[in-house]
Amino acid sequence: MTATTTTTGPEPSASPDLSKPVGDPPLLEVRNLTVTYGGTVPAVRGVGLRVEAGQKLGIAGESGCGKSTLALALLRLLPTTAKLTGDILLDGEDVLTMKWGRLRAVRWAGASIVFQGAMHSLNAVHRVGDQIAEPILLHNAKATPAAARRRAGELLEQVGLPVARAQAYPHELSGGQRQRVMIAMALACDPRLIIADEPTTALDVMIQAQILRLIEQLVADQDVGLIMISHDLAVLADTCDRLSVMYAGRVVEEGPARQVYAEARHPYGRALSAAFPRIGDPASRRAPRGLPGDPPDPAALPGGCTFHPRCPVALDSCATEDQELREAGGERRAACVLVDAPAADDSRSTS
Template structure:
């Protein structure tokens, strides 16, 4: 059963250079108790997607399309109604734990205000017990309950942030690069915690990351995002073993392992989302680009291996105009870019 489903979701930022299409027509589903990995390069719009689910977009952002949670379309929700969802329904874990706690407030006060905001009937004793339970689950002892944020290390602060999110028992948890700022041992610990979560509670997890290793370890399904669009989505095992989209396979080739003798990188840079390339967004960097890739927007199809993919290599054949499958001359791109 899907907890959250997005259909043709768009988030545009108004800037002086025109609209920046951070999320440009995304459709996605997350099921109860499932972990969905969302991967992509920096600046591809994955954090914006996560923020839009909580209605935490900055001023000047416009959201359009459908984002269904529990029968309500979140894109049409008022800030007041959103406030009730944030916390008890949908929780968010941030990338940078060092600055996410108010330096002037004790850990206990963070829990108190959070629980009081959503469950006003709780007594002080119940608040204390719930908070200590949540912290205990993250390995933070009760003796440190009344300490200030600066008395904790980065890894501990992230565990406190997770406890602060889980204390409200959300049905959907969005983790936005939760381990990027932490060292490898702490990263493993945090991923363990997030993994246990879906076993014990029926919490769905949207794990946003640029680290493919993390996704392979902890996600059942994976969605690959490029330039505001989801270019491939399917079972993590399939996507990693038989990637359908050229971007995914290039991404997988860039992973460094002990066997790596030469670094692989994708030539070019992620596109400027205020002025993205025509048709397929990836064509300027794609080793298999064809004539049709510069002319027509790709249509979402199912690859033979079962995943959804947004690439002309997988058809549909009848939509490709005659001669469209001829390989793209790189010089032509250079000339086109200069013009």
């Protein structure tokens, strides 16, 4: 892993400078983070985030927008072909400059991650109880195997599974049960931050709702910070306090989750919101609408605003002028030249 700290100011389209926090330092502060693969392919470009203890931050976007790369970058879990620059401050300590021993101590104990796809993340030949106990034994020198197994049973009960399931192998559990095991493992060392990367992928609607409620309850009970990643704005709006929308490796809109979902100011945020039905809302009787086209190839990004080839309200200048995040009202920011235009202009993106 190559990790360096940038010494220059943010790019024109980077997130706002977060170098002067007000009050106590946040649990997590990301400043102008970039991730480049192979020296030439930018997957994350100038991202800034801030998470307080007890706060739930959602990160949304289509596949390929950089969400999972960002999640893995926060704990330096990316392959060695990735180069990271910027600052990732966890409790004020920069993850990118940590030595290996310190980084190993921080993973699971300071921050943990619920990986996308539990069946691929769990070891198929080990019982799930042993897999939950493993990080406890690694991070607590005083823990005995018997104590770690007892703690694993307690964690399984905490996430709604009977202690007896500790003896099961991953293939003996349903998808929802495996996801609960992953959450139990993420809680094993009492981290202050949990990163959940698509925690409800491939689960049916009822199990998805149970997992989301479980995560919300655990965050509230333990006062931990949560970063939840999904392509589903509706889920994030219902679960999270704040929401960041990513496109082509950058945050293009951020603000209170329900406001961003209900009245996004960036055309991409509005398109994501319009792609999901709003059940029970009599004011919304139109069918969900898809967004034509695909996210750009990171190795061949278009000039100007990277969204302009798909944008229904793009101006001529959008093809040549990039946009940085700017105030968009209601504690929101959006990287669009039209955020200063009258709200009536928003309707053009949904017609």
